[in-house]
Amino acid sequence: MTAPGEPARAKRARPIVAIDGPAGAGKTTVSKMLAERLGFTRVDTGAIYRTVALAAMRRGIALDDDVQLGALVGEIGVAFEYRNGATRVILTNPDGSKDDVSEEIRTADMSLAASRVSARQPVRAGLLGLQRRLAGNGGAVLDGRDIGTVVFPDAEVKIFLTASLDTRARRRRLFASPRAAQTGRGRGGRRHVRDDAKPGGRPHGGGRFRKMEIVVAQSAGFCWGVFRAFDVVDAAVRYAAGRKVVTLGPIIHNPGVIASLEARGVSCVDPEIVPNDQTVVVIRAHGLPQVKRESLATLGDNLVDATCPFVARVERAVADAGAAGRLALLVGDENHAEFRAARTYTKGDVAIVAAARDVATLPKTERAITVIAQTTLDRPTFDEVVEAVRARFTDVVVENTRCDDTRDRQAEAERMAHAADVVLVVGGKNSANTARLASIAEGAGAKTYLIETTAEIDRAWFKATSRVVILGGASTPRTDIDAVAAALETMEING
Numbered sequence: 001m002t003a004p005g006e007p008a009r010a011k012r013a014r015p016i017v018a019i020d021g022p023a024g025a026g027k028t029t030v031s032k033m034l035a036e037r038l039g040f041t042r043v044d045t046g047a048i049y050r051t052v053a054l055a056a057m058r059r060g061i062a063l064d065d066d067v068q069l070g071a072l073v074g075e076i077g078v079a080f081e082y083r084n085g086a087t088r089v090i091l092t093n094p095d096g097s098k099d100d101v102s103e104e105i106r107t108a109d110m111s112l113a114a115s116r117v118s119a120r121q122p123v124r125a126g127l128l129g130l131q132r133r134l135a136g137n138g139g140a141v142l143d144g145r146d147i148g149t150v151v152f153p154d155a156e157v158k159i160f161l162t163a164s165l166d167t168r169a170r171r172r173r174l175f176a177s178p179r180a181a182q183t184g185r186g187r188g189g190r191r192h193v194r195d196d197a198k199p200g201g202r203p204h205g206g207g208r209f210r211k212m213e214i215v216v217a218q219s220a221g222f223c224w225g226v227f228r229a230f231d232v233v234d235a236a237v238r239y240a241a242g243r244k245v246v247t248l249g250p251i252i253h254n255p256g257v258i259a260s261l262e263a264r265g266v267s268c269v270d271p272e273i274v275p276n277d278q279t280v281v282v283i284r285a286h287g288l289p290q291v292k293r294e295s296l297a298t299l300g301d302n303l304v305d306a307t308c309p310f311v312a313r314v315e316r317a318v319a320d321a322g323a324a325g326r327l328a329l330l331v332g333d334e335n336h337a338e339f340r341a342a343r344t345y346t347k348g349d350v351a352i353v354a355a356a357r358d359v360a361t362l363p364k365t366e367r368a369i370t371v372i373a374q375t376t377l378d379r380p381t382f383d384e385v386v387e388a389v390r391a392r393f394t395d396v397v398v399e400n401t402r403c404d405d406t407r408d409r410q411a412e413a414e415r416m417a418h419a420a421d422v423v424l425v426v427g428g429k430n431s432a433n434t435a436r437l438a439s440i441a442e443g444a445g446a447k448t449y450l451i452e453t454t455a456e457i458d459r460a461w462f463k464a465t466s467r468v469v470i471l472g473g474a475s476t477p478r479t480d481i482d483a484v485a486a487a488l489e490t491m492e493i494n495g
């Protein structure tokens with residue numbers, strides 16, 4: 001994706017293809033096929049983390065020891081060699097000796113260990129350079145969470161791969177290793193806390209399981225719209241070529257992400273400001289009121305639009321309702337930026353209700369009504385409002401503009417929360433979709449806590465036998481989710 005007017009890139013001889021998306025979407029399969037078809041190198045980022053985990057375990061380094069893990073990453077090397085039609089994974093030890101670890105890293109225990117080391121910041125930071133070196137001067141395909149936003153934000157080709165929840169669950173069962181299937185552990189979803197996960201111990205070298213069970217939702221991590229918004233910001237930074245880049249309001253509701261954007265020179269400003277014509281201005285995923293958008297049109301190519309297409313669909317539905325002389329009845333949070341913008345896309349009548357009880361306050365009218373959903377609204381609320389509207393009014397058209405990601409994420413949250421004792425929802429406290437996940441989990445009867453970082457976790461929330469589900473909002477980086485899972489794995493639980 002490029003910003004309007006973006007100059008041609010002339011850095012790499014061949015492109016880098018970055019494939020992102022939720023667990024079970026098929027990233028590995030697609031990246032293998034693509035690399036083969038294009039004759040590109042496939043950089044298996046999962047294998048890199050598995051190899052680091054193996055090297056750590058061989059040296060008895062605890063998988064939460066940031067100091068030793070950080071040092072280890074600087075001392076070892078990981079390389080891929082193509083032999084007899086197969087890719088071999090080669091570990092270079094600190095003494096320079098080399099081991100072919102291709103088989104050793106493909107066990108269920110190593111999968112679990114890899115997910116733990118991948119949550120450690122010194123490991124992630126240390127492996128950034130390695131992944132970039134392996135991709136060399138382009139001609140490489142990489143897949144993994146955050147690969148197109150963190151590792152290669154400047155990749156020439158970015159693919160966000162997704163699939164329905166059912167398909168993803170089926171794929172994960174299909175590709176789970178035989179051992180994982182026997183123990184009930186899938187790839188990356190379910191894990192058990194072990195007693196021997198202590199500093200200096202061998203976290204996965206045996207020992208008995210404690211009963212506490214931790215399951216990470218497949219849907220946790222950035223949604224497609226957020227991924228796309230980051231891509232647009234990256235394109236804007238390249239296009240700006242050193243000039244100031246601002247987003248009109250936070251690009252997403254996540255303090256950590258906002259801070260990392262600021263570190264890259266992208267600042268968040270009040271949407272009401274009037275930027276000068278040397279500034280590159282990014283409209284965020286939530287959209288912008290029509291008048292403001294029109295007033296910024298004079299910026300030309302310096303105005304870059306990251307409005308999520310699902311949000312744009314809401315704006316179009318409002319405009320269409322107005323053009324047809326219908327009342328646009330929006331269902332959701334009137335104070336949310338999405339609706340503050342969307343309601344301005346018609347000069348016709350607009351009303352906003354939050355729940356079915358509000359429908360009774362609408363003036364009785366013969367007017368035709370179009371009911372339009374906020375993208376992150378939960379299904380029961382929308383259905384109840386539609387029913388209440390149909391009971392009071394005769395000419396009703398329903399535009400279910402809930403976004404696909406919301407639909408899947410909320411369905412999974414409800415299903416998983418029913419089977420959980422404790423649900424941790426990880427995400428910004430001012431994020432509407434994260435708050436909705438928390439209320440869905442609470443409604444399903446689970447003790448639910450909304451947290452932004454591991455520092456907020458209180459061990460008193462858990463028992464040794466707790467079934468814990470971790471959910472993540474659409475704007476929560478996968479690294480935040482993994483950090484919470486890793487913190488729970490190593491936490492001492494009483495009782």
Ligand code: SF4
Nearest residue numbers: 223225308310375403
């Ligand atoms: S939650 Fe849905 S509407 Fe919002 S940015 Fe993500 S995909 Fe778009």
